[in-house]
Amino acid sequence: MFRALILEKDADGQAMAVVKKLDDAALPDGDVLVAVEYSTLNYKDGLCLSATGGGLVRTWPHVAGIDLAGTVEASDDPRYRPGDKVVLTGWRVGEAHWGGYAQKARVRADWLVPLPTGLTTRAAMAVGTAGFTAMLAVMALEDHGLTPARGEVLVTGAAGGVGSVAVAILAQLGYQVAAVTGRPETEAYLRGLGATRIIPRADLAETVKRPLESEVWAGCIDAVGGAMLARVLGQLKYNASAAAVGLAGGAALPASVIPFLLRGVNLLGIDSVLKPFADRQRAWGRIASDLPMAKLDAMIRTATLAELPALGAAILQGQVQGRVVVDVNA
Numbered sequence: 001m002f003r004a005l006i007l008e009k010d011a012d013g014q015a016m017a018v019v020k021k022l023d024d025a026a027l028p029d030g031d032v033l034v035a036v037e038y039s040t041l042n043y044k045d046g047l048c049l050s051a052t053g054g055g056l057v058r059t060w061p062h063v064a065g066i067d068l069a070g071t072v073e074a075s076d077d078p079r080y081r082p083g084d085k086v087v088l089t090g091w092r093v094g095e096a097h098w099g100g101y102a103q104k105a106r107v108r109a110d111w112l113v114p115l116p117t118g119l120t121t122r123a124a125m126a127v128g129t130a131g132f133t134a135m136l137a138v139m140a141l142e143d144h145g146l147t148p149a150r151g152e153v154l155v156t157g158a159a160g161g162v163g164s165v166a167v168a169i170l171a172q173l174g175y176q177v178a179a180v181t182g183r184p185e186t187e188a189y190l191r192g193l194g195a196t197r198i199i200p201r202a203d204l205a206e207t208v209k210r211p212l213e214s215e216v217w218a219g220c221i222d223a224v225g226g227a228m229l230a231r232v233l234g235q236l237k238y239n240a241s242a243a244a245v246g247l248a249g250g251a252a253l254p255a256s257v258i259p260f261l262l263r264g265v266n267l268l269g270i271d272s273v274l275k276p277f278a279d280r281q282r283a284w285g286r287i288a289s290d291l292p293m294a295k296l297d298a299m300i301r302t303a304t305l306a307e308l309p310a311l312g313a314a315i316l317q318g319q320v321q322g323r324v325v326v327d328v329n330a
């Protein structure tokens with residue numbers, strides 16, 4: 001038997017979350033059984049935990065949690081043996097397949113990545129999809145020529161999960177980091193992570209008035225989308241890139257093509273869900289080497305399974321600072 005946060009529909013068709021005990025036989029099919037140690041909370045988890053499942057969950061009862069880390073308990077796949085430490089993000093786990101908000105998960109071996117040396121399962125979940133995606137964005141910007149010598153890098157939605165990890169990694173790599181936040185009270189936190197400039201959200205929230213503004217940013221990691229990303233495109237330096245990661249501020253992109261045509265800027269799409277294994281391994285390796293654990297610790301709050309419904313609602317309202325680590329055994 002194991003404990004899980006089960007999402008079930010009530011008589012009105014609204015999903016409700018309850019911590020319950022389940023038998024291993026209730027788990028979905030898969031070739032690796034993982035004793036989950038930690039999971040986490042991402043924006044997408046907030047959607048899955050909502051009363052409608054956010055359009056991501058289609059069948060109930062369901063176990064949410066798009067990320068998990070733990071120890072292999074049993075494996076039918078030669079790549080994994082009992083005792084191996086593993087991490088899982090993406091692949092629609094927690095949406096279409098039962099996820100990490102449980103003490104056990106049965107998953108496909110193809111979805112797993114061996115935990116890199118130097119990371120604990122707890123640290124891996126402090127990183128989670130949000131931090132993993134922040135690293136993918138850093139790597140994409142580097143692949144398109146970003147170096148610290150090119151100038152200041154902008155991070156939007158900076159006090160959130162993706163933003164916090166992006167700020168910490170970029171600062172560690174020697175970048176000047178400008179952090180956009182709508183929460184002025186997070187300034188000390190963001191400076192602690194390595195931000196060198198704080199920009200109020202309102203300064204970038206207006207829709208594009210002029211397609212080109214002064215060239216300011218050597219790159220951007222954008223968790224917000226919408227009018228803010230459109231505005232940033234017109235402020236990128238010649239040949240610079242923005243990595244589009246999220247839509248916390250909206251999915252529309254009310255932009256002009258002029259920055260692409262006259263400044264050769266790039267808009268790089270970042271997807272963490274279907275990343276091939278080799279890229280995942282490379283990104284986790286970079287996380288282990290380039291993300292200072294002391295800064296990661298400064299971003300974390302720990303939660304139990306029972307606290308997740310309230311935290312899910314909070315993350316959808318942009319009220320969660322940094323990263324939440326879920327101790328599924330607490």
Ligand code: NDP
Pocket residue numbers: 041042043044129130133156157158159160161162163180181182183201223224228244245246247248249250270271272273315316317318319320322
């Ligand atoms: P968080 O809620 O932790 O962070 C989002 C941050 O965006 C908030 O903390 C807030 O930062 C800012 N924000 C919220 N609402 C608005 C708004 N209306 N206008 C401007 N800024 C706003 O979420 P995550 O960091 O987990 O995820 C961020 C985004 O990235 C989400 O859209 C998520 O779906 C996406 N994502 C995409 C992935 C991919 O594979 N492409 C993977 C992971 C996440 P502040 O208070 O500092 O302003």
